[in-house]
Amino acid sequence: xxxxxxxxxxxxxxxxxxxxxxxxxxxxxxxxxxxxxxxxxxxxxxxxxxxxxxxxxxxxxxxxxxxxxxxxxxxxxxxxxxxxxxxxxxxxxxxxxxxxxxxxxxxxxxxxxxxxxxxxxxxxxxxxxxxxxxxxxxxxxxxxxxxxxxxxxxxxxxxxxxxxxxxxxxxxxxxxxxxxxxxxxxxxxxxxxxxxxxxxxxxxxxxxxxxxxxxxxxxxxxxxxxxxxxxxxxxxxxxxxxxxxxxxxxxxxxxxxxxxxxxxxxxxxxxxxxxxxxxxxxxxxxxxxxxxxxxxxxxxxxxxxxxxxxxxxxxxxxxxxxxxxxxxxxxxxxxxxxxxxxxxxxxxxxxxxxxxxxxxxxxxxxxxxxxxxxxxxxxxxxxxxxxxxxxxxxxxxxxxxxxxxxxxxxxxxxxxxxxxxxxxxxxxxxxxxxxxxxxxxxxxxxxxxxxxx
Amino acid sequence: xxxxxxxxxxxxxxxxxxxxxxxxxxxxxxxxxxxxxxxxxxxxxxxxxxxxxxxxxxxxxxxxxxxxxxxxxxxxxxxxxxxxxxxxxxxxxxxxxxxxxxxxxxxxxxxxxxxxxxxxxxxxxxxxxxxxxxxxxxxxxxxxxxxxxxxxxxxxxxxxxxxxxxxxxxxxxxxxxxxxxxxxxxxxxxxxxxxxxxxxxxxxxxxxxxxxxxxxxxxxxxxxxxxxxxxxxxxxxxxxxxxxxxxxxxxxxxxxxxxxxxxxxxxxxxxxxxxxxxxxxxxxxxxxxxxxxxxxxxxxxxxxxxxxxxxxxxxxxxxxxxxxxxxxxxxxxxxxxxxxxxxxxxxxxxxxxxxxxxxxxxxxxxxxxxxxxxxxxxxxxxxxxxxxxxxxxxxxxxxxxxxxxxxxxxxxxxxxxxxxx
Numbered sequence: 001x002x003x004x005x006x007x008x009x010x011x012x013x014x015x016x017x018x019x020x021x022x023x024x025x026x027x028x029x030x031x032x033x034x035x036x037x038x039x040x041x042x043x044x045x046x047x048x049x050x051x052x053x054x055x056x057x058x059x060x061x062x063x064x065x066x067x068x069x070x071x072x073x074x075x076x077x078x079x080x081x082x083x084x085x086x087x088x089x090x091x092x093x094x095x096x097x098x099x100x101x102x103x104x105x106x107x108x109x110x111x112x113x114x115x116x117x118x119x120x121x122x123x124x125x126x127x128x129x130x131x132x133x134x135x136x137x138x139x140x141x142x143x144x145x146x147x148x149x150x151x152x153x154x155x156x157x158x159x160x161x162x163x164x165x166x167x168x169x170x171x172x173x174x175x176x177x178x179x180x181x182x183x184x185x186x187x188x189x190x191x192x193x194x195x196x197x198x199x200x201x202x203x204x205x206x207x208x209x210x211x212x213x214x215x216x217x218x219x220x221x222x223x224x225x226x227x228x229x230x231x232x233x234x235x236x237x238x239x240x241x242x243x244x245x246x247x248x249x250x251x252x253x254x255x256x257x258x259x260x261x262x263x264x265x266x267x268x269x270x271x272x273x274x275x276x277x278x279x280x281x282x283x284x285x286x287x288x289x290x291x292x293x294x295x296x297x298x299x300x301x302x303x304x305x306x307x308x309x310x311x312x313x314x315x316x317x318x319x320x321x322x323x324x325x326x327x328x329x330x331x332x333x334x335x336x337x338x339x340x341x342x343x344x345x346x347x348x349x350x351x352x353x354x355x356x357x358x359x360x361x362x363x364x365x366x367x368x369x370x371x372x373x374x375x376x377x378x379x380x381x382x383x384x385x386x387x388x389x390x391x392x393x394x395x396x397x398x399x400x401x402x403x404x405x406x407x408x409x410x411x412x413x414x415x416x417x418x419x420x421x422x423x424x425x426x427x428x429x430x431x432x433x434x435x436x437x438x439x440x441x442x443x444x445x446x447x448x449x450x451x452x453x
Numbered sequence: 454x455x456x457x458x459x460x461x462x463x464x465x466x467x468x469x470x471x472x473x474x475x476x477x478x479x480x481x482x483x484x485x486x487x488x489x490x491x492x493x494x495x496x497x498x499x500x501x502x503x504x505x506x507x508x509x510x511x512x513x514x515x516x517x518x519x520x521x522x523x524x525x526x527x528x529x530x531x532x533x534x535x536x537x538x539x540x541x542x543x544x545x546x547x548x549x550x551x552x553x554x555x556x557x558x559x560x561x562x563x564x565x566x567x568x569x570x571x572x573x574x575x576x577x578x579x580x581x582x583x584x585x586x587x588x589x590x591x592x593x594x595x596x597x598x599x600x601x602x603x604x605x606x607x608x609x610x611x612x613x614x615x616x617x618x619x620x621x622x623x624x625x626x627x628x629x630x631x632x633x634x635x636x637x638x639x640x641x642x643x644x645x646x647x648x649x650x651x652x653x654x655x656x657x658x659x660x661x662x663x664x665x666x667x668x669x670x671x672x673x674x675x676x677x678x679x680x681x682x683x684x685x686x687x688x689x690x691x692x693x694x695x696x697x698x699x700x701x702x703x704x705x706x707x708x709x710x711x712x713x714x715x716x717x718x719x720x721x722x723x724x725x726x727x728x729x730x731x732x733x734x735x736x737x738x739x740x741x742x743x744x745x746x747x748x749x750x751x752x753x754x755x756x757x758x759x760x761x762x763x764x765x766x767x768x769x770x771x772x773x774x775x776x777x778x779x780x781x782x783x784x785x786x787x788x789x790x791x792x793x794x795x796x797x798x799x800x801x802x803x804x805x806x807x808x809x810x811x812x813x814x815x816x817x818x819x820x821x822x823x824x825x826x827x828x829x830x831x832x833x834x835x836x837x838x839x840x841x842x843x844x845x846x847x848x849x850x851x852x853x854x855x856x857x858x859x860x861x862x863x864x865x866x867x868x869x870x871x872x873x874x
Contacts, residue, residue, distance in 0.1 A: 132611035164606040196872055257604040265596025266589065370587035438872050445869075 001253040002130035003049055003239070005063040006123065008140035008154060009147015010072045011172055013065055014224065016139045017076045018232035019239075020061045023050055024086045026236060026387045033351050033385040042384045045241035045251035051086060052129050059086045062129065064122045065093035066154065068111065068146045092126060094119050104186045105429035107149025108193075112157075120157055127162070135166030135256035137239075138198075142190045143174035143183035152193040159197035166256035169198045170235065173205040173405060182422050184413035189431070191406075192439035195446065200264040202272045203402055204231050208308035215311055217281045233387065234276045237394040242347055242380035251382075262378040263343045263398045268449045273401035275302050276394045277310050285388060292348075292356045295393050299346070300360045306339040306401055319365035340453040341367050341399035343376040350391040353381045368453040403450045410443050462486060462514040464521040468493045468528075475537050486514045497524060500532055519683065526680050535666060542662070544655045548616060548636040548800040552830075620802035632801050782836065798825075 007016035027046050032039045051059035061080070065088065067073050073095050081087045094115065127133050136158055140151035151169075158167055171194070174183045194201055209230050213222045217230070241251035244258045252258055264270050277299050278290055298310050305317035317338055344366075348356055362373040386392050417423065417436060427433070469489040476496060484492075490512045497507070507524055510517040528534045616637065623635040635643070642648055755768075853870070860868040 131614055132607060134607060164603050166600075166603065192872060254604050254607065257600060257607065261597055261600040261604075265600060266593045267596060268592075370589045371593060375593070441869055442872050 001045075001049055001132050001134045001255060002052075002062055003134050003137050003256060004123065004126045004130065005050075005061070006136060006138040006154065006158070007063060007065045007076075008138060008151035009067055009144055010069075011141035011144060011147060012139040012151065013067055013072050013076045015170070015172070015228045015231055016063060016065070017080060018225075018228040019139070019235050020050065020063070020080065020086060021083070022229070022232040022236040022387065023240065024059075024083070026240060028085065029385075029387060031385055031388055031390075033390065034383040038384055041251060042241050042382065045253075049134075049239070049241070049255065058084070060089050061086055062126055063088060063092065064119070064126055065095075066119055066150065067095045068107075068150070070095045070097065089126075092122055094122060102145030102180070103425060103429065104145055104149035104182075104189055105426040105431040107146035107151075108153045108189070109149075109430040111146060112150050112153030116153075116157055119154060120161055123158065124161070132253065133162075133165060134254055135168065135199075136162070137168050137170065137256070139170045140190075141172040141174065143178060143180060143186045145180070145186065148186050148190045152190050155194055156197045166260050167198045168200050168202060168256055168259070169194050170202045170204070172231070173203055173207075175206045175210070176408075178206075182416075182425065184409050184416065185422065185426070185436075187409050188413045188439050188443060189426075189436075192442040195270060195442060198270065199260050200270050200272055202235075202274060202396070204234070204274065205308070205405060212279055212309050216279050216309055218284075219281070230279065233279070234274050234394065237276050237349065237386055237392055238274065238347060238396060240349075240382075240386060241384075242349070242382045244378075244380045252380075258380075259345065259396070262345050263396060266342070268446065269342050269398055271398065271402045271406070271446070271450070273397050273399065274394065275299065275308070275397070276392065277302070278389065278392065279309065282388070290391050292352065292391060295391060296356065296358060296360060299393050299395050303341065303344065303361075303395060303397060303399065304339055304366065319363065321365075339400050341376070341397055342371060342453065343367075343378075343398045345378050345380065345396040347380045347394040347396070348391075349382050349393075350385040350389065351383070352391075353383050356381075400450050400453060403447065406443065406450075407447055410440065410447065414440060460518040461516055461521065464518055464525070465490055465493065465514045468521065468525060471534065471538065472496045472528075474541055475534075487512050490514055497528070500528070502527055502531075519687070522680075522683065523687075526676075535669065539662060539666060542659070544652070544659050546636060546638045546652075549797050550800055551797045616800070617802070624802070634802055782840075785836075 005016055005019070007013040023046065027043055032042070034042075047059060050062055052062055054060045065073050065076060073093050077088050077090060077093065096111075096115075123136075138151065138155060138158075140147055142148055155167065155169060158165075171190070174180070174187065180186070191201070206227065209227045210222060212230055213219045213226045217226070219226050238259075239255060241255075243250075244252040263272060277295055278288070280288065298313065301307065301313050301315060301317075302310065304319060305314040307313040320338055344361055346358055346361060348358075358377075358379050361377050361379075364373050367373060367376045417440070420433075423433065423436070426436070465486065466489065469484075469492060472493060490510075494508055502524060504520070504523065507517070507520045510520055525534075619637060619640050620634045623640060624633055627633050627635055627639075638652075642652065857868060860866050
């Protein structure tokens with residue numbers, strides 16, 4: 001049940017590094033709050049998933065690092081090695097001597113094909129190290145230039161080379177007021193291409209994470225490192241070992257498969273949002289206690305009201321009464337409305353996890369009409385606490401979370417495209433206007449599917 | 454002979470426990486007599502037992518010991534009950550895998566599929582208030598199936614990898630030179646020698662089962678003679694019970710009791726089947742003539758198009774290639790027909806030819822053990838996959854064509870195909 005991580009571009013490499021950090025520090029955590037046997041079982045599962053053994057004894061992350069420039073990769077490699085707890089395989093990276101102009105089309109049509117063999121060789125080597133390859137986890141930003149373009153191409157290559165494996169793409173959504181002027185074009189192109197090759201897209205919005213840093217973690221000068229750490233914490237709380245069925249004795253050996261099967265079997269609905277509760281600075285953690293009913297109640301309302309964090313939740317939003325026709329539900333352009341779900345997965349870690357009542361998530365009113373809660377809702381548990389949080393709950397949701405943000409991005413991109421602004425940057429490298437139109441159509445279809453839930 | 458009623462529940466339980474071993478393996482002791490009876494009846498119906506008196510037996514198991522005896526004898530003969538039980542309970546020391554190229558008779562493949570009986574009794578989820586099922590739900594379920602298949606694939610790959618490791622590490626250690634390496638069970642035994650006691654027990658019990666079977670084989674003719682007398686008494690009972698006979702013809706085929714249906718019923722069924730056959734035959738003739746005329750039309754059409762000689766010869770060339778490809782495939786198939794195996798076989802690792810397989814005694818032929826190399830099989834399966842893919846693409850094209858035709862007929866509708874990769 002090993003997962004091979006492919007870190008793409010600057011964003012992907014920095015986040016990937018933080019993810020392995022978070023996993024490793026959780027691995028060594030002495031606040032497991034569970035029996036020794038349970039802890040050992042957890043650690044063994046965690047190790048098999050993310051690290052391979054090496055003669056030196058230091059666990060080696062199962063990862064391939066890809067970037068066009070050498071700077072970020074060498075930083076990442078050395079930071080990991082310095083930690084002493086884990087490191088990367090120093091052979092397992094690919095980069096060029098010089099960058100490539102931050103251009104999506106250049107990344108997708110030129111650099112991708114040119115370096116395909118080298119990159120896929122590295123991936124194949126990592127895959128062969130695994131006794132049991134559960135699948136691939138890629139990390140990238142959506143709106144960047146070469147990282148996103150190459151990332152989309154590499155995902156396609158992964159799908160072609162491993163048709164029977166699971167592929168999960170973690171995608172970072174740019175700041176609304178981002179620096180790259182063509183970020184919306186890049187986002188549209190990336191998402192539409194990923195939708196074809198990937199099984200699921202797990203999205204993190206920079207704006208939302210930024211708010212978590214500011215309001216929950218009380219960080220004054222928020223750097224990218226802080227944002228990446230929050231993302232890493234959230235991802236860790238999903239990927240660390242769990243028992244995926246009631247009464248299971250062993251930790252799941254098929255993490256990606258279980259995730260996919262419970263959330264994204266339908267090929268039109270692949271967008272996943274992630275919420276984690278509680279999140280706070282380490283100082284405050286020592287003085288806080290939580291109850292499971294409180295956590296579950298907050299998490300449920302976060303789902304219903306589409307809140308990004310546990311502060312500022314709109315408690316007025318209620319599930320609609322049964323029997324209302326679909327047309328009465330709001331369209332994406334209107335004010336906040338009830339967030340209809342297709343499927344939800346709740347992951348509980350820590351003390352007294354057996355006694356938690358998640359009945360609130362089994363309410364049929366939360367879900368779309370064609371899926372009943374039996375099929376739509378799953379819960380994974382482990383008594384082993386995660387990263388110093390005595391109790392923590394994560395929600396991975398296939399719902400209308402991303403409907404409005406996606407609609408915004410597609411709208412802005414379309415406005416730019418209508419005046420053909422900057423399009424020559426793409427046609428120069430082989431992405432024609434027709435291809436743009438295809439991408440817009442594909443995303444409009446996604447929007448329409450989610451809107452009509 | 455006195456047919457004691459206390460025998461009936463015992464016989465039901467016996468049949469249940471035997472049949473469970475073949476289908477699904479392992480009894481659930483908590484099953485009520487009712488569930489057990491239903492299970493036994495469903496298995497017998499699956500295997501084609503047609504005696505209505507048996508199915509009419511009450512579900513509390515109080516009567517019917519004679520019917521049960523008949524059913525048991527039928528199973529003995531029809532599905533080789535004892536041989537199957539021996540095979541299912543075999544002690545497995547060697548590494549095995551099961552082979553299915555999908556070409557074998559439906560019955561064999563079907564057996565493998567139907568070994569798990571549970572799925573049969575669980576019904577589809579209730580549709581709820583609507584009578585129809587939303588297609589999106591079906592797509593959801595289809596997606597789940599695909600993912601589960603992938604997880605299975607991951608399981609198989611892991612198994613292969615680990616098996617390979619064991620075979621390579623233990624190469625050269627086995628006493629049997631033709632094999633050369635240990636199997637998983639043998640390796641496990643070396644790591645934990647104390648387990649040999651358990652293995653010995655299993656082997657001893659298997660040996661005693663086999664000895665009992667040999668004894669049975671010697672006494673078997675006596676059993677069938679006795680069964681004939683049972684049938685005789687049954688026939689007498691039937692005659693004395695009803696004047697108008699739905700008579701049961703006693704046949705002496707192979708000393709075995711066949712399923713007894715009324716002769717009238719059989720004749721009716723045969724008539725019906727003959728009629729169906731004739732209709733099918735006519736239908737086929739019609740289809741053939743239709744296709745022939747279509748083909749002629751097509752050819753005429755093509756001839757009109759291909760007036761250009763160059764195009765014509767190109768087209769002929771392509772047809773030649775396609776035909777040669779198909780011919781070579783056929784030749785290959787015919788040449789390798791004798792290698793069509795189905796069922797379990799033993800896995801042996803050979804350095805020169807990576808992993809070959811030796812056939813088990815499952816094949817009735819008395820020829821020497823058949824060796825099939827895994828690479829040959831893989832090639833065969835790959836060719837088959839390519840053929841099926843081509844067929845799938847053709848069918849998909851046809852569907853797309855139909856869809857565009859349908860959409861053309863509608864106003865203000867366009868059909869947007871998914872993104873090309």
